[in-house]
Amino acid sequence: MANTLNSDLEGITVAETRLSQINGEKGELLIRGLPIDELASNASYEETVFLLLNGRLPTSEETDEFRGKLASHRQICDEVQAVLQRAAREGKPAMDALRMGVAAANLGVEEQDLRKDIHRVIAVFPTIVATYWRYQQGKEPVAPRDDLGHATNFLYMLTGERPSEARAAGLETYLNTVVEHGLNASTFTARVVVSTESDLISAATAAVGALKGPLHGGAPGPVLEMLQEVYETGDAEKYVRETLDAGERLMGFGHRVYRARDPRAAVLESAAESFHTEKGDGEFFEAAQEFEDVATDLLAEYVPDRRLETNVEFYTAILLDGVGIPKDLFTATFAISRVSGWMAHALEQLDDNRLIRPSSHYVGETKRSWTPVEDR
């Protein structure tokens, strides 16, 4: 069979999906056929996940039932808590702690059918992240409440206080916005794992590892630092030029698929605006908007043959900061949402599974012979 080398798999289609459709040229994203802006600002996270898993919006009874099902799987066992405590004590980053916690999330749980653990996998993510964070802050963990929705309960577990509706709604918009996005690196990772007929916890653990990197989910923390620095100096152009002159990448800009502004940026921009206005630091938000304009123009000057615009991570940083999520938890909060996309893809993969097994092109030496150790 003729073989072409595609080391980054760009433009290679390896799966059919009904979950999301991305138009990279126009900058459009549909989740199960619904435009992302419509879904993100109207749905609860539970409704979004139900839609992803079932292909239609739930009735109100179904939403309640689904919310209850997720809420009933939120607990983590003492041993997982101990791992998170140790990770916090050793100063491990949140994504490392999440990876360790997820990997152990079936401890104490009777072995389940491969497909039934899906609710547990989605439900434990916020508990793991919040438990780690409480230990990190030198505080006792806050047990999850089963009478709160997914987003509200996460904020509650972080602080021990029920969040305002505005904060919960801001987080919900964020969780809805980033829940699913085609065959990004972490989703592909999850599909590869389940294609071996491994299990969902293994898929989620591997996907957390893939999401951690700065080229994927690790960008929003550095974005916030960048914006804070520029807000203090007031000189966006200097910052951007220095970064690009040093051959570095500007965090929060560029995307493998989009050749337009990432449509999720607009959703998060308007959600972030309300927070920063409400918090009384609308000036910071406006400075970020100005930064976006300056950076987009300068990127066009420095990289003329590639359209580089804001990706999802730029306004993620500003929205999550407004909602009160600590910077060190930005990527883990991304994972709290995206795990549902991973799980939906895992089910799709299993519906019509064939082992994902690409090939490599050998470029090493040939025709060598064995050298005894005394002759080497």
Ligand code: ACO
């Ligand atoms: N800043 C400066 N230059 C950039 C940027 C950027 N943010 N992004 C791409 N470029 C330049 C590259 O330098 C490259 O030029 P070169 O080949 O001469 O070095 C050219 O544009 C093409 O870039 P590629 O590396 O081919 O683009 P790719 O599709 O691999 O990258 C990526 C996409 C990884 C997101 C990239 O744009 C980037 O590194 N952005 C910054 C990190 C970031 O924001 N990550 C979050 C991504 S969103 C998400 O995953 C949820």
